[in-house]
Amino acid sequence: MKFTRWLFTLLLVTALACGAFAYWLYAAMRTPVEHTSTDYITIEQGVGSNRILQILEEHDVIQAPLAAKLYLRFFDNGNKLQAGDYLFASPISPLEVIARLKDGKKRTKTLTIPEGWTRFEIAKRLQAQFPVEPPLTEEEVLAMMNDVSLIADFAPEAKNLEGFLYPTTYEVELDAHPKSVIEKMVKQFKSVWLPEWDEQARKINKSRFEIVTMASLIENESKIDAERALVASVIENRLEQGIPLGIDATNVYIAKLLNRWDGIIHKSDVEVDHPYNTRKIYGLPPGPISSASKSAFEAALNPAQTDYLYYVLNVEKGDGSHHFYATAAGFSKGKAAYQRWLAGQR
Known part of the structure; x- marks a missing residue:
């Protein structure tokens, strides 16, 4: 009888102790605390969880290191904490800190690619904003945009990635390589292209590549969304009647291709014999001349019915x-x- 009472008391005390421990740990891990750290904290590759917690304590982000250590030991896997650069909001709970560390996100920066930019302007920006070792020249970054394998499943006619580097604002890791940024931009282009656009392209008897080319022309000819369908109608009417398109933006593009663009269309740019010179050729140019917006794609797919x-x-x-x-x-x-x-x- 005495043994049974003793065992019951022991179990009760143990249960109460476990309950108190669980309550303390729950409260310690979930309670947001203010901290004074305002800089990015770098966690190097291969650093163990105990050292990570020590670093965070040194920066005032973790103020209950024992609770965090016990949590990782009994309820989580400290091996899942990732290297990276972290900026922690204040207040923040230890549980939120650990969740951030498991995501492993690196420090990022924004990259804006304006609508209507060519691969030449894009290459220049990538080379300047994402330096690597050994350093890459602007021409080397531009050469990466010849990797048509990135777009072969979408437009096998493409000779380079002109027109397929979607213009928008990206969040990119600080140490990203220009090649990975290019891949990200092509992936974004594919995500913007809607399945119903394929059906509409078939209805107007155009290939994807032709729509991308038309959209790039429209993008450069008008920045007013409301009139882009009218510009598209002019292009469509001229194509149907066998009239050269005569689009100045293609002459600008020629000057950029020949590395002689100085901000002015010269007589030589207009008179040059070149596949992109829409004053001389009939039909669309051989490919896109810039990155186009969603609005320009929609106009190319849905030209207004006019006689313009x-x-x-x-x-x-x-x-x-x-x-x-x-x-x-x-x-x-x-x-x-x-x-x-x-x-x-x-």
């Missing part, structure tokens, strides 16, 4: 919009007004 063949910048509004014309006479009138305005700006 021309457009001229609307100098009266001055907002980047255009006047559209169905006849050469109307276009000549609009062009004369534009040239008078242009002369007055000099």
Whole structure:
């Protein structure tokens, strides 16, 4: 009888002790605490969990190291803590700190690629913002954009990644290699392309590659979303009637291809015999001339039904919009007004 009472008391005390321990650990791990650390904390590869907790205690982020150590030993796997650069909010609980360490996220930076940029501008930005050892030249980064294996499943006609580096703002690891950033941009392009776009492309008898090429032209010709379908209609009407597209942006692209673009379209850029010179060739250029936005893709897929063949910048509004014309006479009138305005700006 005495033994049974003793055993019961022991079990009761043990249960109460375990309960008290569990309550203390639960409270210690879940209670957010203020800390003074405002800098990134670097956890090197191969550092053990005890040393990681010590580093965090030194930075005031973990203020209950014993609780954290016991939690990792009995309820979690300290081996899952990842190396990386961490910035911890304040207040933050030890449990949230451990969760962040298990994610293993590195320090990142934002990378913005504007709509309408070519692979030349993109290569220049990647080379400047993501230095590596040994250093890469701008030309070497540009050469990485010839890796068409990244887009072969989508557009096997592509000769490089022009038009497939989606323009948006990315969050990229600080030590990212330009090649991995390029891969990220192509992946983003594929994620933006909607399945219903394939069906619409078939309806208007265009391939994916042709839509990407048209979208790049539209992107450069108009920044006004509301009129992009009108620009698309001009392109479509000219293609159907066998009229050269005559798009200035392709002459700019030629100058960039020939490494002679200085911000002005010269007579030599307009008169050059080149596959991208839409003043001389019939049909679309051999490929995209820049990265296009979703709005430009939608316009290429859904051109307005018009008889327009021309457009001229609307100098009266001055907002980047255009006047559209169905006849050469109307276009000549609009062009004369534009040239008078242009002369007055000099």
